[in-house]
Amino acid sequence: MRNDDLVDDHTATIQASWQRCEEYGLSHQSSPHLERLPEADYRNLQWMYGDLVKTTATEVLPYYENILSNSKCMVMLADAKGQVLQSWGDSRFVTPQQKPFFREGVSWQERTNGTNAIGTVLASGQPVQVLRDEHYLKANRFMIGSAAPIYDANHDLLGVLDVSSDAYLPQAHTLGMVRLMSQSVENRLIFKKFADEHFLITFNTNIDTLDSQWSGLLVVNEDGMIISANRRAELLLSFELSMINISDVFDTRFFDMKHQPDNLPMRLRTQHGYQMQAIIRKPTQAIVDAVDFRNTPTKNTAPTHSPTVSLNRISFGDPRVDKCVQQASRLIEKDIPILIHGETGVGKEVFVKALHEHSSRHQHSLVAVNCAAIPSELVESELFGYVKGAFTGANQKGAIGLIRKAHKGTLFLDEIGEMPTKAQARLLRVLQERKVTPLGSTESFPIDIRLISATNRSLKDEVQQNNFRQDLYYRVSGLNLELPPLRERLDKRQLIQEIYKMEASPEQTHPLSEQLLHLFEQHPWPGNIRQLVSVIQIALAMADSDPINSSHLPDDFFNDLENSPLAMAQAADTVASLQHGHPAISPDSQITHSDIKTTDTLSDDIQAQTLSMFEYYEGNVSKTAKALNISRNTLYKRLKVAGIR
Known part of the structure; x- marks a missing residue:
């Protein structure tokens, strides 16, 4: 979805909420309803939603502690009626008169409190951000709220997660973070409910994003029946997944899935022909911790699944690959960007890692960024960095950003065609000026990088469709290289033998x-x-x-x-x-x-x-x-x- 579409959707959501408020008989001068549930009712509510509260408090929020701590924001968890179950954070941004707004047991339904993040999520079922003046009641216009729904394993609305603050700066980063947190809660609840007795299949379109919160998650019983799935799974597969057999979704036998080695990615193809990468977790297997994408080590190293290969082991005689190696090795020492084209899986990341190791910059960082793996709301803060207080939830120390981490080294922008338009404009400015200005700062920092980008799309076509900036295209495509698909390589036999040698253990001495x-x-x-x-x-x-x-x-x-x-x-x-x-x-x-x-x-x-x-x-x-x-x-x-x- 492009930026203009997001703006239109947001405007429509707020307008629809204001229309409902008028129908409820509210006025802008109405007072918020801040009456708290009686203590006995609140304790009963805590008992009913105990698993949700515990999951959010003890298993998800710690992964974001480095983002939320010392920020002037409040995190609230509400039930499906908008009643606050628990709150965390820093209430310094509110006056003593406003503190009752954030008490446990207070309801934030639109009917009584007008347009607000929690209530509007409940009404729309979608993530939403409500800026100061977008609140229907003037009394609520001291804050900005970002909230996302939490659904249970049956896709019934379970609650809402909200982050509220008084920040004036653009809040796209906060909304992206809240969406990640709510998705983490949903996935965690599914794991806790089903992991002991069911197979759990985590899948995504790209192996690099398997560990992200945006992967699909299927719960499958011993007979291969899908008994539950997260919302992302249905979005990726375009399927209504309740109580159908896994064989109706993928063309691989469930028998083979069940016997897939633990933690070894498996390639699956949907019945519609789409390729997926998956991890199969067997019953009673320990639940792995949710991954915080901000702490993923592959952000400032080459992808972990890519073997270390020297540049002279990239090709074994294929003329097209030989030409790519020769041209790239000559230009890597020049200030000329390289754009690598090729189908998914042809070895673009391995090629880049070998090229970096071959260059004079090998003692400095190779920073690999998968542009498709970072939520669009967070791309700018991840790439360009930010200063303390740049946005709600920002790390108290700020963040240097991935581009500055590549200073004196190599920056690899994989799947660059997936980069949001707004981030493209900012990247263009960085490449033109050779300086990075972190979000929320007026200070610029010079950078010295070698830029390599990769795509499995035709960026020229993306330019014609207004999905990719033409001026940025000419900035990143100094030398265009095309890595051929494996089926067309003339050195296929030698490559197969080489990979076999790399993967075989010392006990597996038999040649192919x-x-x-x-x-x-x-x-x-x-x-x-x-x-x-x-x-x-x-x-x-x-x-x-x-x-x-x-x-x-x-x-x-x-x-x-x-x-x-x-x-x-x-x-x-x-x-x-x-x-x-x-x-x-x-x-x-x-x-x-x-x-x-x-x-x-x-x-x-x-x-x-x-x-x-x-x-x-x-x-x-x-x-x-x-x-x-x-x-x-x-x-x-x-x-x-x-x-x-």
Whole structure:
């Protein structure tokens, strides 16, 4: 959503609230209703919402302590009726006469207190920020409120989280922080309720954002039924997710998800064809702490999943990659920005890290910033920094900002096409003047950086669609490089072998077989090098110390082949040679396409073998599939063709 759309939505929200206030019979001179609940009723309310209060107070707020402490702001948690359950913070910005506004047990419904952050969130169901003069009652115009709803696991409104202050400065940062906090509360409540007995699937479009509060979260039972999900999951998937099977969402078997190694990202593809990265948490697994994006170490280092690779190990003979390496290594010492194009997963971040290590700036910081991973409201404060008191909730010491952290080093702006328009204008000024002015400050600081940007979009198209500034485009695109997708690389075999060596443990001494190498070469690799690394990691984990064969490869590896007819045809014989059939089956009768594709027109020989083995094992699906060296899913398809299941 662009900035103009946000302004229009905000204006419409405030106007609708004022209209409701008029219908309630309120006037601007009306007095706020500040009557507190009787003590017994308030204690009962505390008991009813005890889990919500405890989760917010003890598990979420500490992660933001460095932001909220010593700020002149109040944090309030209200229930679904607008009644304040708990408040924290610093009330120095209010007069003694105004302190009753923030007492526990006071209700902030629009009907009695006019337009205000808590009440308007309850009325609209959406995050909102109410500036001083946007409050309907004049008595409330001493403060600015930023609030966001909290929904429970059933998507019923549970409460509202609010930060109020008297700050005059723009409050987009505060609203972004409150949204993060409310999302953290929702995710934490889901974890606490379901983690002991259910599978939890955390997913996002980018592996770099898996740990963020903006990831989707699915709760799945042992049978693969989705019994709960956070709101972000439905937004990412465009699905109504209640009580449907996980197989209706993703094209990977739930069996494979359940057996995914712990903490190893898994690539999933939705039934609509969208690629997702996911972490599968098994029942009874300890709940990991919510991640505070402000303390994520990858902000001022290269991405943690990127291996350290020297520049001469980026290419193994591919002419296009060789050209990228040669050109970039020459220009990295010049004051010329580099813009890297390429599909997701082609290794842009690995390339940048190797380039930085090769440069004369390698002893200084490489600051990698994923522009898509930072909430739009916080991009400016994260990039440019801010001074003490720049906005409500600002760190008491201020923040230097990521651009200044890259001084004397390299700044890598990944997914630069995702940067909000307002931040683009500020970045352009920084690049032109070679100075950074933190938010809330009049002092500028000189910077000396090498700028590298990356995108998987066509920035020229984004310029034409007014999503990316043309003047900024020419500032960041001094040298344009295109890293080819893995499927087009001529050094694919050597690259596969190199990655295998890097990922294999000392106990895994078996080299990749010629047949498996050939199969990897024929694969379309829609997820590129990132997918290749994931497939090799999974295969090594499944094989343990044994040589890898096709049975160790994940199902989605073969699904990709199935969706690529040319690759499937080329790989069929390779898969057959990798299979280890049951001793009762002669080599001549081996099934060639079993791990790639099952059709409705199976040959009589294959069908006979399948039914014979199924009968031999008395209908035991697991034993039959193992004997035929096919997946259970493939066996089910064959049995369905035969009319058995």
